[in-house]
Amino acid sequence: MVFTNQLVFVTGNENKYREVKQILEPLGFTIVKPEHDVDVPELQGPSEFIAKEKCRRAAEQINGPCITEDTSLKFDALSTEKYDLPGPYIKYFVENIKPQGLHDLLKGYGDPPNMKASAMCLFAYSTGPGTEPHICRGAAEGHIVPPRMRKEDVEAGKKPFGWDPIFQPNDQDPERPEEGGEKPFQTYGEMNTVFKNKISHRAKALTILRAKLEELRNAQ
Numbered sequence: 001m002v003f004t005n006q007l008v009f010v011t012g013n014e015n016k017y018r019e020v021k022q023i024l025e026p027l028g029f030t031i032v033k034p035e036h037d038v039d040v041p042e043l044q045g046p047s048e049f050i051a052k053e054k055c056r057r058a059a060e061q062i063n064g065p066c067i068t069e070d071t072s073l074k075f076d077a078l079s080t081e082k083y084d085l086p087g088p089y090i091k092y093f094v095e096n097i098k099p100q101g102l103h104d105l106l107k108g109y110g111d112p113p114n115m116k117a118s119a120m121c122l123f124a125y126s127t128g129p130g131t132e133p134h135i136c137r138g139a140a141e142g143h144i145v146p147p148r149m150r151k152e153d154v155e156a157g158k159k160p161f162g163w164d165p166i167f168q169p170n171d172q173d174p175e176r177p178e179e180g181g182e183k184p185f186q187t188y189g190e191m192n193t194v195f196k197n198k199i200s201h202r203a204k205a206l207t208i209l210r211a212k213l214e215e216l217r218n219a220q
């Protein structure tokens, strides 16, 4: 296995692809799409299983090394030690009930409701078909809030990236503009993308992925 700085990222999500490029390309990586369309089904099960299986299947389909990523959003109020919910099923929740519905779902959970949530990203890296993918995890803690997006995006009729409008991470940009002498907390959907890419669950997982790639390269 010869390591290069080119990574084939197999995903059907353009927003993920954009963020991974924005995070990794300034660090000397080149992110490319597979030459042919790849169709990996939405799997069920524990997050680690989903992440590994997704990458295994993608590597088989492209017949080479690749990275994949699975994102989940855990609501503390709905989760137990056994299951994170919506967790890896967040895609179907957000498609069906939209960010506002996801927020409203929590109204029945406590008085006041427990709005704590964490976003998790599992990147998987496979060196090729038939190999065990490496998993790199990153998480961001925060709260679910009523949807808020950048004004210019709302005015432009821009479709939000998944649940970005309702996730307010605990890590906040110290440079964010003041409003009435205060610095209001921002959701991922309001943040400047450069800052989201510094503190996000995805950014944290990619820091681990870089270290893993370096380790594999050195072990060659």
Ligand SMILES: O=c1nc[nH]c2c1ncn2[C@H]1C[C@H](O)[C@@H](COP(=O)(O)OP(=O)(O)OP(=O)(O)O)O1
Pocket (backbone or CB within 6 Å): 010, 011, 012, 013, 016, 042, 069, 070, 071, 072, 090, 091, 092, 094, 161, 162, 163, 164, 188, 200, 202
């Ligand atoms: O930073 C994020 N901010 C807001 N929303 C996000 C983020 N990252 C993923 N998401 C959404 C996309 C999808 O609705 C679900 C994850 O599902 P997930 O299966 O991992 O993504 P996907 O099917 O869109 O693309 P892929 O082909 O890589 O599986 O959460």
Ligand SMILES: [Mg+2]
Pocket (backbone or CB within 6 Å): 042, 091
């Ligand atoms: Mg998916």
